[in-house]
Amino acid sequence: MGTRGVDGEQSKREAILDAALSLFAERGFHGTAVPLVAERAKVGAGTVYRYFESKEALVNALYQHWKGEFSRALVGDFPEGMTARAQFAELWRRMWAFAKTHPEAAVFLELHHHQGYLDESSLALESSIQDTLVGLVEALQAQRSLKTCPASMLIAVAWGAFVGVVRSGLEGRYPLDDATRDQAEACVWEAIRS
Amino acid sequence: MGTRGVDGEQSKREAILDAALSLFAERGFHGTAVPLVAERAKVGAGTVYRYFESKEALVNALYQHWKGEFSRALVGDFPEGMTARAQFAELWRRMWAFAKTHPEAAVFLELHHHQGYLDESSLALESSIQDTLVGLVEALQAQRSLKTCPASMLIAVAWGAFVGVVRSGLEGRYPLDDATRDQAEACVWEAIRS
């Protein structure tokens, strides 16, 4: 198995994933033709099928890759012994940093309805992230730092607000800078604090 | 020009819009074949094109219809002289009622990325609703009832949280009942109040 050109071994697979990310983010799964993905990735249409069994397998690989990245960026190596306030600030900063660094991934993951083509293991990944967050929130509720609503409702409020703020920013209504980030964070903390 | 059968004059047009709403909500625009819309509407495939120039014209008519309905439900005939707190409560109740009454419309309007096929007048409608809300928010900010963030950011926070709460509810994490509605409303008010 030779490495062709200057690229690393898996460069085509990654080129395909990159191309698919930007096209799926922009036009959605059904709105994107496989040959277009191949063209943007600068590979032949057939090559896509060397790396992915089908278009559906491709979108699931993409989804799992970026959900995993996001999950790691969010809760990986999370510092211990902080106040609830500081924990939320840290989570918010991480979410924001992820959206700034990977805006296409953020759009792909959060601004599209994936129901209908996600497979079991994509859904399981989604669930496991949700469970992690519920655990985090319930711990903070136990110490009376957060409102005593259902944990998944607090998550929905905070996460929904985050997505809303980022979406409006991407639509150009305000800059997605640190000032906006901190203002929004302050608002959302008020929403969930006890 | 006779009315055929028991239906009113525009019943086919409405049947097509209804069918398209439920299919687009469920599967998205690109994921829905026109003949499927026709089948669900119980009309011939060609009939769709008697009422709409193209699939794109259909989705724009649908979008404008329901954005208009939503806008009217939200700010139409809005009572005057209420406190900021009461105004927000009223808006929230109206949003909630709309989502409960027309869940498919809510999913279609808010849970799908429409960029790419919306025409100028759909986008203009969207803008005008945003402007109305900005006016409302700025009035409340002028009386120091809301935080002094950019109005569009407060809207994004509240609206995003609303969408998040409804989405999680539709996914079955909690019931979309009045208790949930009021808990979420209380959270989001804290996010935006001064």
Added chain:
DNA sequence: CTCCGCGGAATGAATATTCACTCCGGCCAT
């Protein structure tokens, strides 16, 4: 009152296009 034939809405099979996916000849690293 009855019946015929007209107008146009409705139809759905046909068409032209697009798409997901396949396959085989060539080409590069070895």
Added chain:
DNA sequence: ATGGCCGGAGTGAATATTCATTCCGCGGAG
């Protein structure tokens, strides 16, 4: 040389759109 990765034209299915035909209610002639 040569063996396996690639490319991209090819393939059959699906999709948006069209159009020749059907169908129906009405209005006028008898």
